[in-house]
Amino acid sequence: MRCTFLHDVYLAIAIFLALWVLYAPLAELLFHVLHITSIHRGDELKRDVTLTFDDGPDPEYTPQMLDLLDAHRVRAVFFLIGEKATRYPELVREILRRGHLVGSHTAHHRNAWFLTPWQTFREVRMAAAMIERVTHEPVVWFRPPWGRFNLFLPLALRSSGQTPVLWSIAGRDWLKGLQISAIAERIAKRFHNGAVILLHDSGGAPGAPANTLRALEQILPVYREMGFQFTADPVLYAMKAKTKRNGSFPRVSQRLIHPLWRVWEKLFDRLYSVYPMSRMFRLSLVSWRLGPRPEAGLIDGVKVVEIHLQNLAVQELQRVKPVERMAIRGLREVRDSLHDVALALLYDKRFQEGQAIFGMTMIHRGMENLGFHVEDIPDTLLNRWIKFLLSLIMSLYHPEGRKRFTHGLEAMHPRLMWMSREELITRYGPGAAKSLRATQQAMAEVATSQPPDMEP
Template sequence: MQTVLLWLFYISSFYAFIPGIITRFFGYRVFRRGTVEGEFALTFDDGPDPVYTPQLLDLLKRYNMKATFFVVGSHAESHPEIIKRIHDEGHLIGIHNYVHKSNWLMRPKTVRMQLKRTDDIIFGITGERPVYYRPPWGIVNLFDFAKNSGYRIILWSSMYGDWRSSVGADKLTHRMRRKLRAGEVMLLHDCGNTMGADVQAPEQMLLALDRVLSEAEREGLRSVRIDEMITHERMSSSMKLSLPKRMAVAVWLLWEKLFHVVFRLKTANPSDPMLHYRLTSYQGQDMVTQDGLRLVKGDEVLELHFDNQKLFDIGRHARNEMQIAIQMIRAVQKDLPTIAQRVLDKPEYRNVKGLYGVTMITRGPEQFGFHLQDLPSGLFASSTRVYLKLLLSVIHPKGQSRLKEGSRRMEPRMLMMPVEVLISRYAPRELRSRRSSVETGLGELSVGSTAKELSS
């Protein structure tokens, strides 16, 4: 008998107690707190309630705050109109089991059935599948960690005993104000019909929440949905740089400023710099572009250089590489017309044959009118390869991982745009006739090339 009890103890510990400990104390595979300034998360369990949830939605709308509702499936099934309103007003809906029962007391199959049934109910009302799950009382079992469960477990960083009416609005207000700060995930209840709760307890919660939201508004804090908090958390983490990388970036950007001064680079748009350029003579090997233009040593060209500070800032603050791409495309499309205008207006650019550049990432420049060509082998190609790889590892948001995507794709290549292409595509129509007979040439474009390249 003692052996049986001992085995039952081991099994229950492995199934429930140990998973509970590692989630509460170590946060393993759960989300329970944010760190982004200016926002916290209101989360509500056990609803919807036909009396208190509509009042709560009115309160949130008055303060323009968003929340996450972890609903009990049977309650959602009984009040689909409230679930629809929660969804329509921009709040997030998660699962809190079909019945409010501890996962410790159910087999894995039973838990999965509860999740699926609640999932189907929410989908049938809103047309969207829930992604987030909070088990009742925050109690998890071993199988809640399964990667194929399909749900992200959300716990909390503070709770206040609001399921008991005896706490009262004043004490509840005091407790909530003490925890009103950025990153907090607040656990509250909009229904008192579950075991251990008082039916009228949400009335006191609503009184306290009204006061707390008023204070949050004064302090510049806003409540966001859990999915927003998680997204902002990832963005914030991606923007945090180690001390060595911060030092590397600082040194690199200082070098770029010196480079601009020494080589007298001009800027297409000084108020929002992206493209820099300078007049120089071509010093490479003789070559012929794809459209037949011959370029020989001594021909006048414009070098184009991207502003690496701008690239770095875009990479840090964009949510993903597609946003980087969009911002770079817009910047290039804005600056090339300015350069075309100056080529037409400035007498010193009369003999320029075109734009010339070298880039490490070579997918996308064609959309702007550039041609791509392999660098002649030699010292210049080798040194350029080292330089651009180092630069890419510093300014690109993926850093070194971007360099491991294939040696052929990451080889430096020359970019060329004939002047006639620059004028025909980017100069104002009424000015294009000025250079209708100008020969075409080249110009330099540094790493990053176009926004399309970075997104590829």
């Protein structure tokens, strides 16, 4: 009898745990890790970044944060706890008066993993009602505490017209004993186009928001110098742009395969620390393995910055007609992006070691006139693999798809493009005069050639 009872108890516990895993951790995987229905980053082609602040408003730290953001011309998103918004309505109105956006962070900052479905709906609706009574505007943004989801939270948000906003960079500024430099370092290590950065203007360890203030004082001037804009709305823009881009492929096969390929690209970038840092280029710091270049002081093993094309940017360029206009616009965007790359080598700690920039690409016509050294690369097994990848990406992004293979692909081959650090900064660094004649020559040469293709 006793054994049967214990068996039933253990079985009940096992069933309960299995159901809870489906209810909470599985939902976390779907909606947080895989970002189904949620937003976590802005447009990777734009040098816009969104600062977000959770757990406020706070009568001590929120006014200081607002003053700091004003001083650096920053517009942010504040995710408010409903009961705090009710307690400090003037602070909420001041946030809006300063030009920032507000969203909901639930009514009582409760973990969705441990809420029943009824409690989940109640937290979402109650928080929205509390905030709307102060702002007289509908709440459209929502951030779950700790980023936690259960299976019913997306339904509750959908029914109330709210979009979940997560983050691509977490400052972890709420931790006890975290130094100011550690917060700044965590942000700097993963900084990128379209970043959504999670910070706090309230809560956490005692005095933690003061560290956040000091960390922002350190990093905001640096990224302003690099040309980044801190705005409140790139996430909304990116959501619309993403829908437009995913629906812009002319072929059914491209529309089917492209989402899977984008997942692979994101995984590749994550594994190899590749960051979108300009409209045209993603950057990564690697070791040079292509032999000595005495004129530039390059030897195998020195750190260099590898540039990868932003394939979505090139895809957008290919819709520009006629081809001459496309080529001119493309060269201008490459030129402007090289300025951004030069600033990254000067100011971004991740890339300051770089002694040169380089890439392997099929897009090399006219690149010498932009300052690149363009060389043949050996016909090795690795380089054949690179050519295959370039061809595959072309079929995914090019408007003609695989038909592009039959129009001169056999004559195309990847080449090495590189530019020394000194050459890059002299030509494209702060205050450097752009060589208009060289750019015009490059534009003329590319305008008479075939449309550009793609690279990884």
